[in-house]
Amino acid sequence: MTSEYEAAIGMEVHAELLTESKMFCSCRNAFGGEPNTRCCPVCVGMPGALPVANRRAVEHVIRTALALNCSINAVARFDRKNYFYPDLPKGYQISQYDQPIGVGGWLDIETSAGVRRVRIRRVHLEEDTGKLMHLPAGDSAVDYNRSGVPLMEIVTEFPPDMRSAEEARAYLVGLRAILMYIGVSDGRMEEGSLRCEPNVSVRPIGSDQFGTKTEIKNLNSFRAVERGIAHEIERQIDVLRGGGKVRQETRGWNEARQETVVQRSKEEEQEYRYFPDPDLVPLRLDDAWVESIRSTMPELPDQARRRLIAAHGISEKEAAWLTQTPFHAAYFDQAVRFHNAPEQIASWLMGDFARLLNVTQMGLEQSKVTPDNLASLVRLVDSGQISGKMAKAIFERMFETGAAATDIAQEMGGQISDPQAIRTLVEEVRAAEPDVWDALRNGDTKKTTYVIGQVMRLSRGKANPQETRRIVEEMLAAPETAS
Ligand SMILES: [Zn+2]
Numbered sequence: 246m247t248s249e250y251e252a253a254i255g256m257e258v259h260a261e262l263l264t265e266s267k268m269f270c271s272c273r274n275a276f277g278g279e280p281n282t283r284c285c286p287v288c289v290g291m292p293g294a295l296p297v298a299n300r301r302a303v304e305h306v307i308r309t310a311l312a313l314n315c316s317i318n319a320v321a322r323f324d325r326k327n328y329f330y331p332d333l334p335k336g337y338q339i340s341q342y343d344q345p346i347g348v349g350g351w352l353d354i355e356t357s358a359g360v361r362r363v364r365i366r367r368v369h370l371e372e373d374t375g376k377l378m379h380l381p382a383g384d385s386a387v388d389y390n391r392s393g394v395p396l397m398e399i400v401t402e403f404p405p406d407m408r409s410a411e412e413a414r415a416y417l418v419g420l421r422a423i424l425m426y427i428g429v430s431d432g433r434m435e436e437g438s439l440r441c442e443p444n445v446s447v448r449p450i451g452s453d454q455f456g457t458k459t460e461i462k463n464l465n466s467f468r469a470v471e472r473g474i475a476h477e478i479e480r481q482i483d484v485l486r487g488g489g490k491v492r493q494e495t496r497g498w499n500e501a502r503q504e505t506v507v508q509r510s511k512e513e514e515q516e517y518r519y520f521p522d523p524d525l526v527p528l529r530l531d532d533a534w535v536e537s538i539r540s541t542m543p544e545l546p547d548q549a550r551r552r553l554i555a556a557h558g559i560s561e562k563e564a565a566w567l568t569q570t571p572f573h574a575a576y577f578d579q580a581v582r583f584h585n586a587p588e589q590i591a592s593w594l595m596g597d598f599a600r601l602l603n604v605t606q607m608g609l610e611q612s613k614v615t616p617d618n619l620a621s622l623v624r625l626v627d628s629g630q631i632s633g634k635m636a637k638a639i640f641e642r643m644f645e646t647g648a649a650a651t652d653i654a655q656e657m658g659g660q661i662s663d664p665q666a667i668r669t670l671v672e673e674v675r676a677a678e679p680d681v682w683d684a685l686r687n688g689d690t691k692k693t694t695y696v697i698g699q700v701m702r703l704s705r706g707k708a709n710p711q712e713t714r715r716i717v718e719e720m721l722a723a724p725e726t727a728s
Contacts, residue, residue, distance in 0.1 A: 250447045250485065252478045253455055254413045255405035258420060260397045260430040261373060261438040262305045268372040268395040269296030269339065269525075276436055280378075280388035288372075288393030290334030295524055298323070302370060302395035303346070303528060305429040307538050309397060310347025310368040312423050312545055317535050321346045321370075321528040326517045331387055332375040340398075342519040345369035346530065352423075354415040355565065363416050364402035371396050397429070404455060405444075410474035413443055414467055418569070422546040426571045434465050443474055446491070447481045456481070457491040461505055463498045473498040477505050549574045557587035566595050573609055576616050583620035590623055597637060601644050613647030614640075622650035631660055634706030662709040667700065667716050670708060674699040675720075685721060693717055 267274050270287035286294035310317055324342040347368035353360050375392040379385050399420065407413050421439060424430035432439050446458035461477055464470045481491050496505040544552070549568040553559055559567070567577045573594075580590045594609075598619070602609060622640060625631045631639065631654055639653045654660070661667060674696055675682045685692045693714065700713045 249450060250482045251450045252408055252445060252447050252474075252481075253405040253458075254407040254409075254474060255401045255403060255444045255458075256407070256413060256416060257401075257442045257444075258399045258417070259373075259440045259442075260399070260424055262302050262395040262397055262429055263431060264299055264301045264305070264395055266299060267393040268299050268302055268370075269393055270294075272393065274394050276433075276438065278390050280386070280390060283390045284392065288334075289389050290336070290392075296339065296522075298525060298528065299395055302397075303530075304538055305395070305427075306346045306368060306370045306397050307530065307535060308427050308542065309399070309424065309429055310350065311535070311539050311542065312427055313347065313350040313352055313365050313368060313399070313420075315347030315350030315365060315368055317347055317530050318344055319530060320344060321530060323370075323522045323525040323528075324519045325522050326371075326519055328515065328517060330374070331385070332377050332392070334375065334389065334392060338371060338374065339522055339525070340371035340519075341369035344527075346528070352416065352419055354412065354419045356409075356412050356415050361406070361412060361415075363406045363412075366400045366402040368397065368399050371398060405446075410471045410478065413474050414471040417441055417470055418467060419546070422569060426546055426549070427543055432570065434467070437465065440465070441470060443470065445474055445477045445481065447478060447485065456485075457493050459491065459493065459505075460495045461498055462495060462508060463500075469498055469500060472503060473505060476503065480505065553577070557581065557591075559587055559591050563591045563595065567591060570609075576609060579616035580620040580623075583617045584624045584627075586620075586623050586627060589627070590620065593619060593623065593640070597640055598644075601641070612644065614643050615647075618643060618647075618650055625650055625654055629709055629711035630654070632701055632706045632708065632710055634701060635660070638706070660709050661704055661707045662712050664712065664716060667708055667713050668720070670700045670703050671696065671713065671716055671720060673703060685717075 261274075264274050266272060267288055270285050272283045272285050272288055275283070287296055307317060321341060322344040323339050325337040326340045326342070327337040329336055345367045348366070350365040350368070352363050352365060354363055373391050373394040373396040375387050375389040377385055377387050401407070401416075407416060421430075421432045421434075424439070425432045430439055434440070441464055442460055442462055443464070444458045444460045446456035448454060448456040459477060459481070461473050464473050477496065484491050492510060494510040495508045497508045499506050546568045549571075550561075550564040553564045553567060553574070554561065566573075568574045577590065577594065581587050584590070598612075598614070602612060622636055622643065625639075626633060626636045635654070635657070639650055639657065642648060642653045643650055678699070681692050681695060685696065696717055697710055697713050700708050701710065
């Protein structure tokens with residue numbers, strides 16, 4: 246990154262809300278399904294069909310706004326946002342314009358430079374559109390199953406507070422975690438239930454004006470968000486350096502080419518002719534209702550992080566990793582309940598486990614390894630029944646098959662605990678490295694670990710480490726025999 250320019254990044258995040266039914270009708274709200282099977286006259290926009298607001302969706306948005314430190318407007322209103330597109334059967338989208346549910350909040354994010362506060366301008370409620378599908382034959386089809394799904398939009402404040410792709414990613418990571426903890430969103434970016442549209446501009450450092458911004462679409466992973474923004478910052482700096490002007494436009498992230506490409510230019514703000522929807526009454530968000538939602542607020546990621554540090558003495562970094570989703574936190578809680586070894590369990594989760602999840606492109610939720618099973622593996626190591634090396638081999642099998650750690654350990658021939666067998670191995674080490682043995686005899690006890698390590702190596706990790714230590718100590722204590 247260059248030094249004479251700085252970036253300013255804002256973000257709009259859309260989240261489909263976890264409700265049973267759609268925003269303004271009783272059709273089922275669920276991902277996928279046969280096209281056009283979850284539709285009714287309301288959500289396909291038949292003339293005369295009347296919308297009724299989904300109370301649960303309104304509560305989800307209030308809960309989100311509270312978790313993001315927003316004020317709640319006493320009266321919120323639904324407005325019609327008019328535009329024409331085939332995925333929008335009514336010719337307008339029901340949204341909120343000047344009286345959204347939540348305003349003026351913030352989210353603190355962790356970055357390599359410390360904590361930064363990102364201000365939030367508004368949190369509002371609207372409905373999702375249908376989905377256009379472009380068929381191989383060149384035709385297009387539209388699926389209205391998604392039409393009318395409750396959609397929440399969270400918009401950062403202007404002027405923008407974020408300055409780098411790393412910060413934008415941290416904001417999205419933090420926001421997604423909150424939405425998942427409070428149970429309003431499943432956080433699935435790859436399925437499009439959580440979507441983000443950053444806007445990016447650059448300006449010479451020291452300038453009090455912001456540059457022309459572009460919007461980036463099609464970012465469906467954290468990695469795409471970070472790379473897309475980093476690429477767009479570089480691209481804009483190159484344009485300015487070459488004496489050009491950045492044009493206001495919407496750009497799409499091309500994952501294959503790892504670059505942003507123009508989708509459409511946006512010379513002027515589209516005229517949406519917002520006006521209050523005459524079919525819907527304003528929402529009266531009285532204090533009693535808001536307070537009852539506040540009082541049932543579940544644990545937020547920050548609180549979970551502090552709780553884990555206090556309860557288990559794990560590091561800040563471990564706690565942050567373990568609280569990235571409520572599923573991670575619950576997994577860890579459950580494993581520690583089963584076997585109280587928080588350090589070791591955290592280290593498995595962040596080490597071998599995370600590595601295999603990464604290789605297989607899976608989330609922790611999809612893994613076959615249950616928290617109890619992971620805990621029992623750690624217990625086998627702690628009780629000296631298997632070596633650390635063997636545990637790694639067992640874990641790979643657990644990960645593949647979901648079989649119990651204890652079963653695999655037994656099946657793999659378990660462990661060598663027979664004193665005579667171990668004594669033979671120790672003698673082998675002594676014969677191979679007499680200097681080490683002499684040092685040990687002369688009181689260099691640090692060499693014990695080394696000898697145990699060598700025995701483990703010879704036994705391919707199967708020697709019982711506790712038993713090996715006992716035998717080494719026994720042999721040292723015995724009078725030297727001529728060899
Ligand atoms: Zn419907």
